Structure formats: structure tokens, C-alpha cells
Amino acid sequence: MSQETQPSDIGQYPEGDNLKHFIENRKRGGLVWRVSFQIATILAILALIALLYNIINGAFGYVAIQNKVDPNSLVLAMEENQMLSSSGTVSSEDDNELVDGIEGNPNAIGFFGYAYYNDNRDKLKAISVDGQAPSRETAESGDYPLARPLFIYSAADVMRENPAIGAFVDYYLTNVNSVIEEVGYFPISDDLLNEATTAWSAAAGEQADALQAYTANPAEVSDHDISISGSSTVYPLTRQLAIQFRRAGFQGGLDLQQTGTTAGFRAFCEDMTTGISNASRPINRAEIEACESNKRTPVEFRVGTDALAVVVSSENTFLENVTKDELRQIFTSAETWSEVNPDWPNEPIERFIPGADSGTLDFFAETVFDRQLEALTEPELIEILKANLSTGLLRRFDAEAPLVERSQPELVDLVLERVVEQQVVQSWELTESIFDRAEIEETVAAIPQGELQWRSWLTPAFLVTPQSSTPELAGIRTALFGTLWVIAITILVALPVGVGAAIYLEEYAIMVANPTLRRINAIIQTNINNLAGVPSIIYGILGLAIFVRAIEPITSGMLFGVSDPTTANGRTIISASLTLALLILPLIIINAQEAIRAVPNSLRQAGMGLGATRWQTIWSHVLPSAIPGILTGNILAMSRAIGETAPLVVIGASTFITVDPTGPFSKFTVLPIQIYQWTSRPQAEFRNIAAAAIIVLLILLLTLNASAVLLRNRYSRRLS
Amino acid sequence: MSTNGTPTSNGKYALDLQDVHCYYGSFRAVKGVNLKLQEKKITAFIGPSGCGKSTVLRSLNRMNDLIPGGRVEGRILFRGKNLYDPDVDPVEVRRRIGMVFQKPNPFPKSIYDNIAWGAKINGFKGNMKELVEQSLRSAALWEEVKDKLDQSGLGLSGGQQQRLCIARAIATQPEIILMDEPCSALDPIATLKIEDLMRELVKNYTIVIVTHNMQQAARASDYTAYYLMDKSDRAGELVEYGETDQLFTNPKDKRTEDYITGRFG
Ligand SMILES: Nc1ncnc2c1ncn2[C@@H]1O[C@H](COP(=O)(O)OP(=O)(O)OP(=O)(O)O)[C@@H](O)[C@H]1O
Ligand SMILES: [Mg+2]
Numbered sequence: 014m015s016q017e018t019q020p021s022d023i024g025q026y027p028e029g030d031n032l033k034h035f036i037e038n039r040k041r042g043g044l045v046w047r048v049s050f051q052i053a054t055i056l057a058i059l060a061l062i063a064l065l066y067n068i069i070n071g072a073f074g075y076v077a078i079q080n081k082v083d084p085n086s087l088v089l090a091m092e093e094n095q096m097l098s099s100s101g102t103v104s105s106e107d108d109n110e111l112v113d114g115i116e117g118n119p120n121a122i123g124f125f126g127y128a129y130y131n132d133n134r135d136k137l138k139a140i141s142v143d144g145q146a147p148s149r150e151t152a153e154s155g156d157y158p159l160a161r162p163l164f165i166y167s168a169a170d171v172m173r174e175n176p177a178i179g180a181f182v183d184y185y186l187t188n189v190n191s192v193i194e195e196v197g198y199f200p201i202s203d204d205l206l207n208e209a210t211t212a213w214s215a216a217a218g219e220q221a222d223a224l225q226a227y228t229a230n231p232a233e234v235s236d237h238d239i240s241i242s243g244s245s246t247v248y249p250l251t252r253q254l255a256i257q258f259r260r261a262g263f264q265g266g267l268d269l270q271q272t273g274t275t276a277g278f279r280a281f282c283e284d285m286t287t288g289i290s291n292a293s294r295p296i297n298r299a300e301i302e303a304c305e306s307n308k309r310t311p312v313e314f315r316v317g318t319d320a321l322a323v324v325v326s327s328e329n330t331f332l333e334n335v336t337k338d339e340l341r342q343i344f345t346s347a348e349t350w351s352e353v354n355p356d357w358p359n360e361p362i363e364r365f366i367p368g369a370d371s372g373t374l375d376f377f378a379e380t381v382f383d384r385q386l387e388a389l390t391e392p393e394l395i396e397i398l399k400a401n402l403s404t405g406l407l408r409r410f411d412a413e414a415p416l417v418e419r420s421q422p423e424l425v426d427l428v429l430e431r432v433v434e435q436q437v438v439q440s441w442e443l444t445e446s447i448f449d450r451a452e453i454e455e456t457v458a459a460i461p462q463g464e465l466q467w468r469s470w471l472t473p474a475f476l477v478t479p480q481s482s483t484p485e486l487a488g489i490r491t492a493l494f495g496t497l498w499v500i501a502i503t504i505l506v507a508l509p510v511g512v513g514a515a516i517y518l519e520e521y522a523i524m525v526a527n528p529t530l531r532r533i534n535a536i537i538q539t540n541i542n543n544l545a546g547v548p549s550i551i552y553g554i555l556g557l558a559i560f561v562r563a564i565e566p567i568t569s570g571m572l573f574g575v576s577d578p579t580t581a582n583g584r585t586i587i588s589a590s591l592t593l594a595l596l597i598l599p600l601i602i603i604n605a606q607e608a609i610r611a612v613p614n615s616l617r618q619a620g621m622g623l624g625a626t627r628w629q630t631i632w633s634h635v636l637p638s639a640i641p642g643i644l645t646g647n648i649l650a651m652s653r654a655i656g657e658t659a660p661l662v663v664i665g666a667s668t669f670i671t672v673d674p675t676g677p678f679s680k681f682t683v684l685p686i687q688i689y690q691w692t693s694r695p696q697a698e699f700r701n702i703a704a705a706a707i708i709v710l711l712i713l714l715l716t717l718n719a720s721a722v723l724l725r726n727r728y729s730r731r732l733s
Numbered sequence: 734m735s736t737n738g739t740p741t742s743n744g745k746y747a748l749d750l751q752d753v754h755c756y757y758g759s760f761r762a763v764k765g766v767n768l769k770l771q772e773k774k775i776t777a778f779i780g781p782s783g784c785g786k787s788t789v790l791r792s793l794n795r796m797n798d799l800i801p802g803g804r805v806e807g808r809i810l811f812r813g814k815n816l817y818d819p820d821v822d823p824v825e826v827r828r829r830i831g832m833v834f835q836k837p838n839p840f841p842k843s844i845y846d847n848i849a850w851g852a853k854i855n856g857f858k859g860n861m862k863e864l865v866e867q868s869l870r871s872a873a874l875w876e877e878v879k880d881k882l883d884q885s886g887l888g889l890s891g892g893q894q895q896r897l898c899i900a901r902a903i904a905t906q907p908e909i910i911l912m913d914e915p916c917s918a919l920d921p922i923a924t925l926k927i928e929d930l931m932r933e934l935v936k937n938y939t940i941v942i943v944t945h946n947m948q949q950a951a952r953a954s955d956y957t958a959y960y961l962m963d964k965s966d967r968a969g970e971l972v973e974y975g976e977t978d979q980l981f982t983n984p985k986d987k988r989t990e991d992y993i994t995g996r997f998g
Contacts, residue, residue: 621827626854
């Protein structure tokens with residue numbers, strides 16, 4: 014009954030060029046979507062970059078390490094101790110005893126101040142060190158290794174405010190060379206002395222003339238006091254000049270202490286209790302900054318040079334020159350000369366050294382024993398441990414693993430951890446570390462005992478150590494276990510329940526004929542869809558009310574007798590898992606429904622047409638076909654659950670816990686809570702480990718997702 | 734309309750439809766069908782699109798139950814028992830009365846499992862391999878697939894898939910096989926193969942086939958039922974039922990004659 018319809022007068026379609034344009038125009042419509050897609054892609058990539066940038070930025074970078082105890086001083090103390098306790102060593106505070114011991118004994122060796130050697134040139138021979146013979150020139154230039162400069166420090170403001178100090182410094186510089194040899198040090202060259210005088214004039218400024226007048230007549234500034242502390246090496250020199258200053262008429266207070274150079278600078282710069290500081294080394298950056306932050310610009314005055322002479326008796330024929338390394342051996346472990354150098358006689362070494370209290374011994378040790386902690390042998394490291402740790406602690410470490418059996422690096426670590434007590438005092442982000450390297454180095458240089466170190470906060474140790482209040486020692490072991498437990502149980506609960514519900518809704522609910530039941534099912538369906546959008550905090554409140562409180566006997570494990578009834582409560586892994594299961598249930602149900610709905614009806618007909626029950630058909634054909642979709646939903650749900658923080662905070666996850674969870678009824682914490690807690694700490698280092706923890710969380714998520722994707726792909730392949 | 738399904742043979746009846754009405758929700762799709770299906774014969778259902786052929790066919794093994802709102806009134810006697818009695822389990826009905834669908838729908842499983850699954854769930858005890866081979870042979874598919882039994886059934890051609898579905902149906906050894914346009918997606922050669930197959934199978938089974946292909950109905954079937962939609966209430970009804978030869982050469986009803994001679998419209 015069909016009628017031929019002519020392409021006639023009722024209308025027409027575009028032809029020719031019109032058709033081309035028409036098609037072009039229609040294609041342009043697709044451009045909008047392509048641009049949208051590109052924008053979305055760019056945004057996603059930017060977000061990813063920002064995320065990675067922020068995290069990786071925090072997890073890697075430089076740190077400034079500060080030692081509570083200077084490792085060099087540990088090494089020094091150990092070496093000095095070895096030196097003093099070696100057999101064949103005579104130690105005396107009285108230099109005469111040393112001279113007497115060495116004199117006429119070809120196997121003897123010793124050291125003391127150069128001036129003292131000078132007085133005994135007839136009996137003793139000073140030998141070269143590293144090829145440098147001791148002399149005023151080699152000492153002043155620093156070529157002779159056993160020499161050090163002597164300084165006094167003051168500040169312009171101090172000198173102007175306290176003319177007694179200004180005058181004393183001037184007096185010091187004018188008279189030092191006339192007393193210095195008597196005290197036992199090398200005088201400085203005229204050039205250096207001129208430099209010092211010029212520095213004084215510059216500091217004194219307009220008051221220079223007035224101050225110089227006081228120098229000539231110190232009595233006029235007697236209404237001011239002078240307070241000096243610092244190096245014990247410079248002390249005798251300053252003391253000598255102070256005595257003369259007083260004789261010249263100064264009546265004011267004169268307090269002179271020997272505290273050591275470092276303590277002297279502290280008193281001068283930080284506490285500002287002194288006006289002059291004696292020093293046997295130049296002031297360092299940190300000390301200058303400490304001074305400047307107190308508006309004191311330190312001015313340096315070189316006043317002399319100290320040198321040690323290594324001496325043997327005039328009868329000694331084999332020693333002319335020693336290296337520093339030979340010196341070290343001679344004064345510590347070696348017993349005979351030939352042990353150190355085969356050319357030398359096989360005779361016992363007899364050592365004569367200044368007493369432990371003298372600055373001379375320290376200076377010698379500092380210069381000769383410049384070994385690093387890392388270079389020490391095992392017995393030496395153990396010696397350090399024994400000298401610095403309590404016996405109880407030592408016994409504990411020995412019980413963990415006998416000290417003598419530990420490797421050298423292990424012992425070094427132990428010393429660093431327990432004796433040196435390394436701490437991170439400042440940390441920098443990756444970008445800062447790369448681009449502001451110079452600035453960082455400066456900052457670290459200003460930190461006393463500060464050391465720059467490259468640090469990855471994400472280390473194997475970070476994964477396996479529990480929480481700690483010290484960021485360097487903190488790890489995520491507990492949180493990691495917590496997360497794994499919580500997620501495992503969550504999925505174990507939510508997946509079967511969710512998929513079951515989806516099967517009912519998709520396969521059975523539609524067959525229900527009873528209109529009331531149908532309406533109820535429809536309401537349930539709507540409800541599930543809405544629940545997927547409920548804020549997670551509400552699930553937290555629900556979980557708190559139901560799982561933590563209402564069914565506490567079950568969730569605390571008390572009903573099963575697995576928990577200690579005095580401490581158990583409902584804030585356990587099982588409560589968290591049930592709460593999260595509720596949270597992700599709608600997600601799982603909706604996704605599973607979608608997946609089940611996508612299975613073609615023909616498959617169900619095929620199954621049931623063969624005489625299978627509905628359930629057999631679902632189990633054998635519908636579910637396997639739906640599994641890829643169900644797994645996708647599960648991945649989404651799992652990712653959501655792993656990242657959830659709020660509901661778990663509400664139900665009361667622990668924020669500080671160091672015990673691994675052992676089962677569903679354990680107290681717990683999870684990664685996001687740990688991260689949240691760390692980011693809210695004031696110390697910057699907690700943010701670094703938070704970043705490291707986020708990386709772990711991301712890796713965990715990606716691994717779980719990847720395994721689910723793999724599983725899904727395997728299923729899809731089997732189905733096609 | 735009580736005489737439209739007059740028996741025309743002395744053979745036994747496989748199914749006896751008595752005043753069958755089919756509904757989808759409140760819509761009556763088919764009304765007042767009376768029909769006695771001859772045992773071990775091929776009966777063809779013909780008629781224009783939408784007249785209710787599939788609906789009637791599905792009602793024969795209660796597949797209509799699977800359609801939300803699907804409902805059947807009247808009696809369909811199978812071995813003297815009404816299929817729609819409350820104490821009749823539709824699962825058992827479908828186990829006795831198999832079905833082959835218009836679109837081939839093999840399971841996304843191996844060829845072997847496609848056949849074995851139905852046997853397994855129906856409690857088959859015995860040599861499964863034998864059963865699979867025998868069913869595939871009966872469906873004239875064995876030679877083509879014997880080397881790839883472990884490959885997916887979805888990897889076969891449309892005609893092969895349809896024969897696999899037939900093999901799957903006969904593996905459960907039903908008494909009646911219902912086929913809803915089994916050849917509509919197939920080329921003439923595959924169609925002829927299926928027709929040959931039906932002629933072979935009808936020695937042991939009762940077959941009901943829905944087809945739009947007049948030649949097929951004329952060639953392959955023993956009996957033919959012609960349905961047509963009643964324009965007044967849009968419900969399908971059985972117009973004429975009889976031996977195929979007689980219905981095609983000498984139709985009693987004017988509407989049948991119009992249809993088979995192509996004057997229908
Ligand atoms: N699942 C269903 N839900 C509601 N109405 C249906 C459903 N299936 C079929 N119908 C209706 O029932 C009537 C008969 O359909 P049926 O599929 O039985 O026709 P048919 O004769 O098989 O047609 P065709 O030759 O096109 O397959 C049609 O009006 C159709 O719209
Ligand atoms: Mg049909």
C-alpha cells in the first residue's frame with residue numbers, strides 16, 4: 014500500500030557548496046566539546062602537578078642538623094684520654110719535669126709551649142712538623158701546623174661607652190710586644206700590629222684622642238670597670254697587661270676570667286657581661302650574628318701567636334721532622350719508634366706531655382688528632398660510648414646486640430644518636446633546596462655545630478617505625494597497619510552487602526507484583542541514591558551513636574572476651590570499619606546496580622530458558638558479566654574510604670598511638686588522621702613527614718586501584 | 734472464537750491451549766487463543782508484526798513470567814496439567830520446554846560450558862563430554878567446533894551461535910523446543926541448515942517456530958497457525974490453524990488468504 018513520494022515542492026535539502034558549508038558548520042559544533050575536553054585535561058594535569066609538587070616538595074630537601082655535643086670534641090676527648098693513659102707516658106703540669114725527663118734521653122719525646130723550649134735550647138731539639146720548622150714567621154703565617162693566633166675582641170660601642178675598656182685595649186696594643194715573649198708566645202709582626210692599631214682607631218672614632226689620653230693616665234677612667242673572659246691561652250698575656258695597667262694607675266674594677274674561647278664569646282656577644290673577649294681562634298659567623306643581634310659589632314685585635322714545640326733531647330739523632338699522622342701514632346697507640354717508622358730504632362717511646370688541665374694538651378690534640386667520628390675504629394667508638402653513656406644504658410645496648418660485635422657504621426650511628434644527639438633544627442623544601450642553595454648554606458653556617466644534610470623524609474625506616482613526638486624518629490607503621498585493617502574489614506562488610514542489595518534491587522525488586530512492596534522498594538532506591546551524597550561527618554555521628562556507644566559490648570570485643578574490660582571501649586577498628594562500610598555502601602550499591610543493569614536481558618533469558626533458577630542465572634551469568642563494573646565501583650568506594658578522615662575523627666580514632674593494631678577490636682589510627690595531625694603541628698619537620706606520609710597513602714591507593722584494575726581486566730578478557 | 738484451533742490430526746497433543754489471553758500490565762496483547770499442538774511435529778506461527786506470536790510462544794514455557802507485568806489467563810495443558818496452576822513450578826516448565834531465541838544468545842563462556850552448564854544445573858549425571866558432543870552433532874555444529882570447544886561461544890558466527898543455542902537447548906533433553914524467529918539473523922544457507930536440523934530434531938521433539946518467512950513455514954512445518962491483530966482492541970488472535978499444506982493451498986479464512994498471497998496490508 015506504499016505510495017511513491019516525490020522529492021518535490023514540500024521542501025529541499027542543501028546541495029553543492031551549500032552542502033559542504035552545512036556539513037562544516039555541523040562539525041564546528043563538536044569543537045566546543047573538544048575544547049571543553051582539553052580544558053578539563055589541562056585542569057586535571059595542573060591539579061596533578063600541584064599535588065605532586067606540594068607533596069614531593071615537602072618530602073625531600075635539605076635539613077640543618079645540629080649536634081647537642083660536638084662530635085669532634087668527643088673524638089678529641091677520646092684521643093686525649095688515650096694519650097694520657099698510654100703506658101710510657103709521663104704527664105705533668107710542671108714543664109720543668111718534662112724538660113728533665115726528655116733531657117739526655119734519645120728515646121724521649123714531648124711538647125710544650127715554644128717559649129719554654131726557647132729557654133731550654135741547649136738541652137733540647139725542636140723538630141719540624143710536616144716539614145715546617147717552628148719559628149716566629151712560620152707560626153704567624155700559619156705554615157707551622159702547631160701554631161695558633163691570639164686575639165682580643167671588643168666593640169666600638171663598648172669602647173666608647175666604657176672609656177676604661179677603650180683605653181685598656183689601646184694600652185694592650187701599645188705594650189703587648191714588650192711582655193709577650195716573657196709570657197711565652199711569639200710577638201706579632203709590625204704589620205699585623207699596625208693593622209690592629211688602625212682597627213682600634215677606626216672603632217674609637219672621634220674619641221680616639223680622648224681615649225689615648227686615658228691610656229697615658231688610666232687613673233682618670235677608674236670610675237669604670239673592666240670585665241674580660243675567654244681563652245685560657247690568651248689569659249696569661251692579658252693578665253700581665255692588666256697588672257701593668259693597674260700599676261699605671263687604673264683603680265676601677267678589673268675582672269679577668271679564663272673560660273675558653275667559645276664561652277668567652279658567649280659572654281661577650283649573647284650575655285654581654287664582658288667588654289673584652291680573649292680568643293685563640295677567629296670569631297665565627299654565628300658568633301658575629303649573635304653579637305650583631307645585640308647591636309655589638311665585634312672588632313678583632315691580633316695580639317700574638319702561640320706555638321707548640323715538639324721536642325726531643327739533643328742526643329736524639331733520628332728525628333728531624335714528623336708528619337701529623339706520625340705524631341698521632343707516637344703519642345697514642347705506638348709503643349716503639351720503629352712501629353711508627355721502620356727507619357727509626359726499635360726502642361720504646363717515652364712520652365712527656367703536659368697535664369690534662371692545660372690548654373696546651375687540648376691545642377696539641379685539636380691540631381694533631383683531626384680525625385672525624387666516622388673514621389674511628391670500633392674499639393675507639395666503644396670507648397666513646399663507655400665514656401659518655403650510663404652503665405645501665407650501655408648494658409641495655411649490649412643486651413640488644415653486643416657492642417663488640419656491631420659494625421663500625423652501626424657504632425657510629427649509635428654514637429650519633431645517643432651521644433652526639435643529632436637534631437634537625439631547620440628544614441627546607443625541595444625547591445628551596447635547589448634554588449636557594451647559597452642562602453641555605455649561609456643560614457646553616459650560622460648555626461653552632463650546624464651541618465647541612467640532604468634528606469629524604471620517606472625512608473624504609475619511616476614505614477616501619479611507630480609514631481613519635483620527635484619528627485625525625487616518627488614513622489607511620491601504626492597508621493599504615495590501621496588503614497589496612499580498617500579498609501580490609503570495611504570492604505569485607507560493604508562489598509557483599511552492597512552487591513547483594515544491588516542484586517535484589519535489580520533482579521528481584523522489579524518482579525514484585527504487590528504495589529505496596531513496589532512502592533517501598535522505590536523509596537529504598539531513592540534513599541540509596543540520596544545517601545551517596547550525605548556528608549561523611551554525618552556517618553561519623555551515626556557511627557559514634559550506634560557502633561561506638563549502642564553496641565559497645567560487641568565493638569569493644571568485651572562480649573567475646575578478647576579485650577581487657579577495664580580499658581576496652583567502642584573506639585575500635587571494627588567500629589571504624591562499620592562506619593566506613595555504611596559510608597561507601599550507597600556507592601557500591603549504585604555502581605553494582607549500574608553494572609548489573611548493563612548485563613543484556615538475553616543472557617538472563619538464555620539461562621532461565623534452560624530451566625535455571627533466577628539465582629543460578631544471576632550467579633553464573635549476570636554476576637560474572639557485571640564484575641568489571643562492580644569492581645570499578647569498589648575501587649571508587651575503597652579510595653573514598655581510605656581517604657576519609659572526618660567520620661573517623663568523630664568516632665574517636667586515636668591521634669597518638671604507638672602499638673600496632675592486632676585485630677578488629679584494637680585501638681587504631683589511620684593514615685589520613687596521622688597526616689592531619691602532623692600537618693597541624695607547629696614544627697616544620699612534621700609537615701615534611703606529613704608529606705612523606707601522603708606519598709605513602711597515594712602509593713597505597715594506586716597499588717590497590719591497580720590491583721583492582723588488573724583483576725577487572727582479567728575478568729573482562731575471560732568474558733569476551 | 735472457540736473453534737479457531739480445531740485439531741486436524743489424530744496425533745497426540747503436546748500442548749493444549751484453551752482460551753488463552755496474554756496481558757502486559759493492563760494491555761491485552763493476545764486474546765482467546767485455542768490451539769492443540771501436535772506431538773513430534775513442527776508447528777509454525779505466522780502473522781504480521783505485533784500480532785502476538787512471540788507473546789503466545791513465550792506463554793508456552795512461562796517465559797512471560799520474566800517480563801514485569803506479564804500475565805496469562807486461560808489454560809495451557811501440558812500432559813494434562815495446566816502450566817499456570819499455582820502448584821506448577823515455572824522452572825520445571827522451562828526445563829521441559831526449551832527455548833531458542835530470535836537473537837543468538839550464547840553465554841560468554843566456552844562452547845563446552847555453554848552446553849554443559851544447562852546440563853549441570855539440571856542435575857545431569859553421566860558422561861558430560863559425550864552429552865556435549867552428541868548435542869553439538871544433533872545441532873550439526875560438531876564438525877565446525879570440535880577443535881575449539883574451550884573457546885568462547887561469542888567467537889562463533891551468527892549461524893553457528895544460533896546452532897550452539899539449539900544444541901544447548903536440546904542438551905537438557907526437553908520435550909518441546911520453542912523457536913522465536915531462529916533464522917531471522919541468518920543467511921539463506923544457514924537458514925536451510927537450521928531447517929534441515931529441525932526436520933531431523935522433530936523425530937524426537939515437538940517444535941514450535943515463529944517465522945516471518947512464508948517459504949520457511951511452507952517448507953519446514955507440518956502445521957501452521959496464523960495470527961492477526963484485531964483492529965478494534967489491538968489484541969492479537971488466532972485466525973486459522975491447520976495442516977501447512979492445506980492452509981497454504983486452501984485457506985479457509987479470507988484474511989489468511991490475503992496474508993499468504995501477499996495482499997495483506
Ligand atoms: N515486554 C512487553 N511489554 C509490553 N508490551 C509488549 C511486550 N512485548 C510485546 N508487547 C506488545 O504485545 C503485542 C504483541 O507483541 P509480540 O512481540 O508478541 O508480537 P510479534 O507477533 O512477536 O511481532 P514480531 O513479528 O514483530 O516479533 C505488541 O503490541 C507489543 O507491543
Ligand atoms: Mg516476535
